[in-house]
Amino acid sequence: xxxxxxxxxxxxxxxxxxxxxxxxxxxxxxxxxxxxxxxxxxxxxxxxxxxxxxxxxxxxxxxxxxxxxxxxxxxxxxxxxxxxxxxxxxxxxxxxxxxxxxxxxxxxxxxxxxxxxxxxxxxxxxxxxxxxxxxxxxxxxxxxxxxxxxxxxxxxxxxxxxxxxxxxxxxxxxxxxxxxxxxxxxxxxxxxxxxxxxxxxxxxxxxxxxxxxxxxxxxxxxxxxxxxxxxxxxxxxxxxxxxxxxxxxxxxxxxxxxxxxxxxxxxxxxxxxxxxxxxxxxxxxxxxxxxxxxxxxxxxxxxxxxxxxxxxxxxxxxxxxxxxxx
Amino acid sequence: xxxxxxxxxxxxxxxxxxxxxxxxxxxxxxxxxxxxxxxxxxxxxxxxxxxxxxxxxxxxxxxxxxxxxxxxxxxxxxxxxxxxxxxxxxxxxxxxxxxxxxxxxxxxxxxxxxxxxxxxxxxxxxxxxxxxxxxxxxxxxxxxxxxxxxxxxxxxxxxxxxxxxxxxxxxxxxxxxxxxxxxxxxxxxxxxxxxxxxxxxxxxxxxxxxxxxxxxxxxxxxxxxxxxxxxxxxxxxxxxxxxxxxxxxxxxxxxxxxxxxxxxxxxxxxxxxxxxxxxxxxxxxxxxxxxxxxxxxxxxxxxxxxxxxxxxxxxxxxxxxxxxxx
DNA sequence: TTGTAAGCGTTATCAC
DNA sequence: GTGATAACGCTTACAA
Numbered sequence: 001x002x003x004x005x006x007x008x009x010x011x012x013x014x015x016x017x018x019x020x021x022x023x024x025x026x027x028x029x030x031x032x033x034x035x036x037x038x039x040x041x042x043x044x045x046x047x048x049x050x051x052x053x054x055x056x057x058x059x060x061x062x063x064x065x066x067x068x069x070x071x072x073x074x075x076x077x078x079x080x081x082x083x084x085x086x087x088x089x090x091x092x093x094x095x096x097x098x099x100x101x102x103x104x105x106x107x108x109x110x111x112x113x114x115x116x117x118x119x120x121x122x123x124x125x126x127x128x129x130x131x132x133x134x135x136x137x138x139x140x141x142x143x144x145x146x147x148x149x150x151x152x153x154x155x156x157x158x159x160x161x162x163x164x165x166x167x168x169x170x171x172x173x174x175x176x177x178x179x180x181x182x183x184x185x186x187x188x189x190x191x192x193x194x195x196x197x198x199x200x201x202x203x204x205x206x207x208x209x210x211x212x213x214x215x216x217x218x219x220x221x222x223x224x225x226x227x228x229x230x231x232x233x234x235x236x237x238x239x240x241x242x243x244x245x246x247x248x249x250x251x252x253x254x255x256x257x258x259x260x261x262x263x264x265x266x267x268x269x270x271x272x273x274x275x276x277x278x279x280x281x282x283x284x285x286x287x288x289x290x291x292x293x294x295x296x297x298x299x300x301x302x303x304x305x306x307x308x309x310x311x312x313x314x315x316x317x318x319x320x321x322x323x324x325x326x
Numbered sequence: 327x328x329x330x331x332x333x334x335x336x337x338x339x340x341x342x343x344x345x346x347x348x349x350x351x352x353x354x355x356x357x358x359x360x361x362x363x364x365x366x367x368x369x370x371x372x373x374x375x376x377x378x379x380x381x382x383x384x385x386x387x388x389x390x391x392x393x394x395x396x397x398x399x400x401x402x403x404x405x406x407x408x409x410x411x412x413x414x415x416x417x418x419x420x421x422x423x424x425x426x427x428x429x430x431x432x433x434x435x436x437x438x439x440x441x442x443x444x445x446x447x448x449x450x451x452x453x454x455x456x457x458x459x460x461x462x463x464x465x466x467x468x469x470x471x472x473x474x475x476x477x478x479x480x481x482x483x484x485x486x487x488x489x490x491x492x493x494x495x496x497x498x499x500x501x502x503x504x505x506x507x508x509x510x511x512x513x514x515x516x517x518x519x520x521x522x523x524x525x526x527x528x529x530x531x532x533x534x535x536x537x538x539x540x541x542x543x544x545x546x547x548x549x550x551x552x553x554x555x556x557x558x559x560x561x562x563x564x565x566x567x568x569x570x571x572x573x574x575x576x577x578x579x580x581x582x583x584x585x586x587x588x589x590x591x592x593x594x595x596x597x598x599x600x601x602x603x604x605x606x607x608x609x610x611x612x613x614x615x616x617x618x619x620x621x622x623x624x625x626x627x628x629x630x631x632x633x634x635x636x637x638x639x640x641x642x643x644x645x646x647x648x649x650x651x652x
Numbered sequence: 653t654t655g656t657a658a659g660c661g662t663t664a665t666c667a668c
Numbered sequence: 669g670t671g672a673t674a675a676c677g678c679t680t681a682c683a684a
Contacts, residue, residue: 003661014671019663026664027669049440050385051661053376054676061419068405069395071603079394082422091440093387094420096408114375114417224605249606277397279550280575281607329677340655345679352680353653377677380660 002045011039022047053115062302063093063111065104066122071246073272073291074122077140080295081120088299090117101125108132118302121147124178126187136305138298141190148311150297151190152289157318158197161241161269161287166205168267168326170239173202176230176251177243179214191243194271194287198241211237228254238266245270248284252325267326274321283323290316328371337365348373379441388628389419389437391430392448397572399598399617400448403466406621407446414625416443427451434458444628447473450504452513462631464624467516474637476623477516478615483644484523487567487595487613492531494593494652496565499528502556502577503569505540517569520597520613524567537563554580564592571596574610578651593652600649609649616642 004022008015013032020026021036028036039045053059062085069075082092093116095107104127111119118136121127128144131137139149165173177195195212202210213230215223227247231254242248248270252262262268262282273288297314304311330348334341339358346352347362354362365371379385388411395401408418419442421433430453437445444462447453454470457463465475491499503521521538528536539556541549553573557580568574574596578588588594588608599614623640630637 005661008671015662016664016671016673017669020670023663029669032669046439048661050376050379051676052663054380054661054678055663057676059376069401070398070405072396075395075401078420079396079422082420083424086421091436092420094404094408094418095412096405098409110417113372246603249604253605276604277572278575278602278604278607279579280602280610281604284606331677334655341678342656342680343654346654349679355653358653374677377660378679380662380677381679383660 001048002043003048004045006043007036007039007045010043011036058117058306059115060089061091061093061114061116062118062120063095063107063114063116064120064122065095065097065107065111066120067099068096069094071244072276073245073289076275076291077122077294080291081298084295084299085302088303090299090302097123099124101127105130117306120298120302124187124189136302138301138305138311140294140298143188143190143313148301148305149190149313150294150301150316151313152294152316153318154190154193155197155200157271157287157289158194158199158241159201160197160318160320161194161271162198162201162205164269164285164320164326165239165241165267166202166207168239168263170267172211172237172239173207173209174211174213174234174237174240175199175243176213176215176227176240176247178216194241194243224250227251228257231255231258240266240268242268242270245272245274245276245284245286248286248325249281252282252284263324263326269320269326274323282325285323285326286321288319288321290318293317327374328369329374330371332369333362333365333371336369337362384443384632385441386415387417387419387440387442388444388446389421389433389440389442390446390448391421391423391433391437392446393425394422395420397570398602399571399615402601402617403448403620406617407624410621410625411628414629416625416628423449425450427453431456443632446624446628450513450515462628464627464631464637466620466624469514469516469639474627474631475516475639476620476627476642477639478620478642479644480516480519481523481526483597483613483615484520484525484567485527486523486644486646487520487597488524488527488531490595490611490646490652491565491567491593492528492533494565494589496593498537498563498565499533499535500537500539500560500563500566501525501569502539502541502553502566502573504542520567520569550576553577554583557581557584566592566594568594568596571598571600571602571610571612574612574651575607578608578610589650589652595646595652600647608651611649611652612647614645614647616644619643 004015004018008018018036020028021033069078085092097104121139133146137147139147141151143149175195175198227250242251248268252268255262255266270284270286274284274286293316301311330341330344333344344362346354347359395404411418423430447465459472463473465473467477469475501521501524537560553576568577574594578594581588581592596610596612600610600612619642627637
């Protein structure tokens with residue numbers, strides 16, 4: 001492949017001048033510039049970003065370590081993060097951890113030897129001890145010490161869900177979500193605030209008795225048998241807030257399999273927005289977090305970090321997206 | 327950051343020896359090796375993959391240019407491609423084209439200056455004229471001159487769909503899919519063979535009259551109004567093969583909205599496997615292409631390409647996944 | 653076994 | 669305005 005030296009030789013100039021033309025930096029006589037540009041076209045020179053990274057000590061690559069992109073919201077987030085980064089001149093490397101701590105550790109290690117400029121981390125694992133805080137990291141839905149994070153307004157999401165179910169006349173409430181809350185686990189996610197907002201708002205409305213279902217961490221998991229049992233065990237419940245749309249879908253499926261109707265007998269609110277490329281079944285009423293806003297926040301934090309500026313965490317607003325399940 | 331030179335100095339050896347230890351290449355006395363390893367740990371040395379890429383003239387990065395990862399099958403494919411590449415020591419860069427030719431062109435250009443080792447291309451655009459055939463490229467579901475591709479057995483998929491609908495007693499058949507076939511468009515996708523297989527098999531069974539619906543290229547698109555009209559216009563049809571699950575879902579939605587039942591009144595077969603993280607609505611009977619097999623095929627082709635070996639295209643088998651829509 | 657030194661393709665500092 | 673030249677951090681002949 002042609003190098004900057006080939007261009008310089010053929011154009012009869014020094015390589016510094018070629019570099020100036022390529023980077024539009026410094027002064028170059030119009031005439032020289034044109035000659036160089038002509039030669040570049042002629043020999044089909046393409047600049048080498050690796051060599052560039054070498055001298056500049058950065059490669060404009062950001063990595064996203066996340067469980068997978070199959071869960072619709074993760075897919076949306078990945079999509080928008082990439083779009084946003086691209087606009088700012090960054091490329092995106094994807095690392096699917098499949099939710100495994102060991103893989104996350106290996107990935108982060110690898111990313112450091114690859115000298116990516118920053119890492120976006122989306123995990124429910126207890127990875128805090130392995131994190132190198134001197135490396136630019138931003139996390140999603142998760143608070144680590146000294147690491148800025150982005151999360152939707154999980155607490156308000158819980159509040160909205162409660163308020164909506166109350167408005168719809170529900171009397172017996174349930175929450176289904178993961179157990180990363182308080183001091184029960186080493187891991188504390190921002191997501192756990194969905195539960196808090198929900199319970200608080202119900203309490204403010206005089207409702208103290210709420211059936212709380214907890215399952216192992218990981219809101220993209222759904223546990224068919226488990227959910228089936230839960231639904232069967234609590235026939236009195238008529239208002240359910242599920243921690244994600246995936247779980248909500250599982251809940252709805254089981255309620256209807258049990259011969260009851262959603263929303264007539266039981267109303268269900270999910271979290272993530274109720275969006276899907278599949279127009280099958282009822283649209284879920286859901287607390288909607290915006291992947292665009294979140295992606296923007298993540299990228300703006302990254303931009304600060306790579307410039308050695310500190311950055312605050314960001315909470316993005318949520319809305320309730322009315323579907324056919326409440 | 328510490329470099330190989332720092333390690334060499336501190337260990338009192340030459341940098342070549344350190345390099346040998348890091349890469350486990352060549353002979354190094356056990357004693358020296360241990361000393362170097364100790365120093366590496368001590369000063370927290372992490373090798374620099376950029377510098378490595380510089381000398382080795384490859385960076386073990388592969389890029390995947392695809393429309394998005396929101397369409398479930400694309401998400402599955404992305405996931406498995408990344409997993410497969412990771413196993414082989416490669417990293418994955420994602421480039422969402424959002425289906426736009428201009429973006430694809432800009433991305434491919436960028437990827438070349440970034441010197442990625444290979445590009446995986448998934449597109450329905452007429453990008454052939456812009457392709458640099460000297461660069462390692464593998465495409466999915468699409469045949470370009472001199473570019474190996476991977477595709478599922480689209481023709482057999484069409485045949486299976488037809489056979490299944492016939493078995494189920496359908497009499498009036500329809501196909502809904504894109505129009506990239508024959509010489510009608512400059513773009514010819516492998517996907518268009520779904521239609522051929524379907525029509526051929528119907529013909530072999532004495533069925534010549536098939537309503538063929540064509541919409542603009544892009545099987546991940548769904549056109550709500552259009553599908554609505556199609557369904558309304560053809561009340562006699564009782565067997566439909568849709569080119570993708572997304573389209574099938576739209577079809578089913580519209581049939582049921584029109585007051586008819588699936589599968590009692592109309593049977594519908596989709597393509598992609600009927601998988602989804604959302605357990606809502608009926609499971610679609612669908613021709614299933616395996617994202618794992620496809621990812622394996624893609625990566626094995628890439629491995630050949632980066633080693634300057636030529637490679638054949640690969641067709642992966644399909645199965646029919648019975649759901650509740652036939 | 654080990655060390656020296658020549659690349660790899662840029663950018664950027666400094667003279668000119 | 670422009671051109672040498674020294675980094676950047678590594679691999680790999682080639683010598684020792």
